[in-house]
Amino acid sequence: MLEIFICEDDQQQKERITNYIKNYIMIEQLDMRVALSTDNPDEIMDYLQSNQVNGLYFLDVDLKHEKSGIVLGAEIRKYDARGSIVFVTTHSELTYLTFLYKVEALDYIIKDDFTDLQQRVIDCIVTANERLLSDSGEMKKRFQIKSGDKVISEDYENILFFETSSKLHKIIMHTDSRQVEFYGKLKEVEEIDSRFYRCHNSFVVNIENISGIDKKTREITMVNGEVCYSSSRYLKGLYKAWEKN
Known part of the structure; x- marks a missing residue:
């Protein structure tokens, strides 16, 4: 913005x-x-x-x-x-x-x-x-989406995670300063860039903005303190990708 x-x-x-x-x-x-x-x-x-x-x-x-x-x-x-x-x-x-x-x-x-x-x-x-x-x-990557009548543009590096919305066919993008809801699929989002990792049926997380992962509770804490979750199915791969990052 x-x-x-x-x-x-x-x-x-x-x-x-x-x-x-x-x-x-x-x-x-x-x-x-x-x-x-x-x-x-x-x-x-x-x-x-x-x-x-x-x-x-x-x-x-x-x-x-x-x-x-x-x-x-x-x-x-x-x-x-x-x-x-x-x-x-x-x-x-x-x-x-x-x-x-x-x-x-x-x-x-x-x-x-x-x-x-x-x-x-x-x-x-x-x-x-x-x-x-x-x-x-510069070649900084940006995520561009249509939300209502607006075209929203956000640096990949500012995105924390995406989650499914309670509204059908919608996703919520969480950044360090705002949340934006738009029509889309998590599967499409995770394929956009290697830093976006599918960690749950309802979440795709930016591994570069993770500050900590609790293996017991499967809570993922982001750099701004927000929390999202990993399922047991994805936890091992997520942790490995985060450590490598």
Whole structure:
């Protein structure tokens, strides 16, 4: 999921940008959300320090704060190295500071009467989403499914396990941050990648995200503390595959 952050000290401008983003996400039914819309850069840094984020950031350069938008961008890079940063400013002459602070920017939006702010914001969302889905040209594998009217995309490495749903022909995908229900079969899921191991009639687990296996209770504890189960039939093979991993 792409998380979007707005840091703008002009209340009217902040609300305008936030509404543009929320409306576009809703209309296009994109797998993203506005995580924070604030005038305080410290709130964004507190969030990044507590969460693993794929982010798009709209930052006012001239914040009424001891920390400028450029400095905030440099700090964001320490926690979200591949995040997309957009600077929104009335001071086009300050853009050179991004080079001094080594902040690669996706775009600079100049706040003036001639800027189509809404379209520029939308263009940035589209580009950031494309970057995320292509993983900046890297070969990181992603699991893509249709859930309702949305197409959900998730890195394989973030998936903990899949389980059958109480709803007919549906599966629930558990990740470190969410659960997504979709139509599918566990047999199809286990064949997608070698890290997905069938451990039970109702579960397929990502062996790379197992933190422990209790052979007596057949409980599988994931890296985030969630628990799923193995049947006795699959336990030996699961344990062997996990130890080898």
